Amino acid sequence: MIAVSEVQTSAPQAFKSELQEKVYHALGDLKIPFERVDTDEVITMEDCVAVDEKLDMKMVKTLFLCNRQQTKFYLFITCGDKPFRSKDFSNALSISRVSFAPAELMETMLGTKIGAATVFSSLLDVENQVQIVFDRDVLDEEYYGCSDGTTTGYMKIRTEDIYRKFLPFTEHTPAVVEV
Numbered sequence: 001m002i003a004v005s006e007v008q009t010s011a012p013q014a015f016k017s018e019l020q021e022k023v024y025h026a027l028g029d030l031k032i033p034f035e036r037v038d039t040d041e042v043i044t045m046e047d048c049v050a051v052d053e054k055l056d057m058k059m060v061k062t063l064f065l066c067n068r069q070q071t072k073f074y075l076f077i078t079c080g081d082k083p084f085r086s087k088d089f090s091n092a093l094s095i096s097r098v099s100f101a102p103a104e105l106m107e108t109m110l111g112t113k114i115g116a117a118t119v120f121s122s123l124l125d126v127e128n129q130v131q132i133v134f135d136r137d138v139l140d141e142e143y144y145g146c147s148d149g150t151t152t153g154y155m156k157i158r159t160e161d162i163y164r165k166f167l168p169f170t171e172h173t174p175a176v177v178e179v
Contacts, residue, residue, distance in 0.1 A: 002047055004054045005038040012038070012153065019111035019149035023120045027157075030165050036148065036155040043115035043151060045080045052080075052145065055156040059145040060138055062117040064110060064130075065089070066101040073101060073109065077119060078135035078179070080145075085179070092177035093133065111149060118147040119162060122170040132167065132174040139163060139176065 011024035027034055037054050048059040058080055065074040065086075076089060090097045103114055109130065110121035122132060138144070144159040167174055 002040040002042060002050050004050045007035050007037055007054060009033070009035055016150050016152070017111060019120065019124060020153065022123045023118075023148050026120075026123060026166065026169065030161075030169055032157060032161045032165055034155045034157045036153060039152050039154060041115070041151045042147075042154065048080060048145075048154075051154045055143075055145060055154070057143040057145045057156045058141065059154070062119065062146065064101045064106050064117050065098040066105070067096055067098055070101070070105070073105075073130045074098060074133050075110070075117065075119065075121065075130050076133045076135070077138055079137050079141075082135065082137070082179075088179040089133075089177070092179050093175065112147070113151065115151045116147045116149060118149055119144075119166070120146070120149050122167065122172045125170070125172070128172060130172075132172050134163070134174050134176045136176050136178045 015021035035055055042048060045061060052059055061078050061080045063076045063084060065076055086097055107113060111124045112121060141159050144157050144162045148155050
């Protein structure tokens with residue numbers, strides 16, 4: 001079982017990455033309230049169970065995908081307990097089949113490592129190279145649980161604040177699909 005801190009409502013005292021620092025500055029600038037916890041390293045959705053319980057929400061699953069040529073990139077945000085099927089995702093967007101993007105691209109494009117993919121990476125994607133795609137079921141949830149850009153920091157934010165305040169701030173227009 002992973003260790004999970006008490007719930008906090010302020011930024012960490014020290015930041016572990018450029019992305020993590022940008023996340024908390026953006027949330028402050030946008031006046032978006034959040035709750036957060038610090039954890040042991042969390043990589044899998046199974047590891048997220050203790051975080052879900054502490055923050056009383058459900059963690060989203062965020063997948064970094066690309067086409068075969070690695071010229072089109074997608075950040076797919078779906079429910080944590082929903083299986084991913086490349087065929088269903090591709091059909092929903094009417095695109096060629098996608099696969100998981102390489103870890104190296106995840107680090108250079110999203111500023112995260114495996115296990116920390118997050119919608120907040122849109123702060124680093126100033127050229128809009130990555131299409132943000134939401135599973136409609138995620139938007140039906142009141143709260144949005146996700147990484148703060150690290151594998152040891154997780155947050156709870158109102159889904160509406162992510163969709164209606166944060167993404168417009170990053171100049172990303174998300175697609176919404178049903179899979």
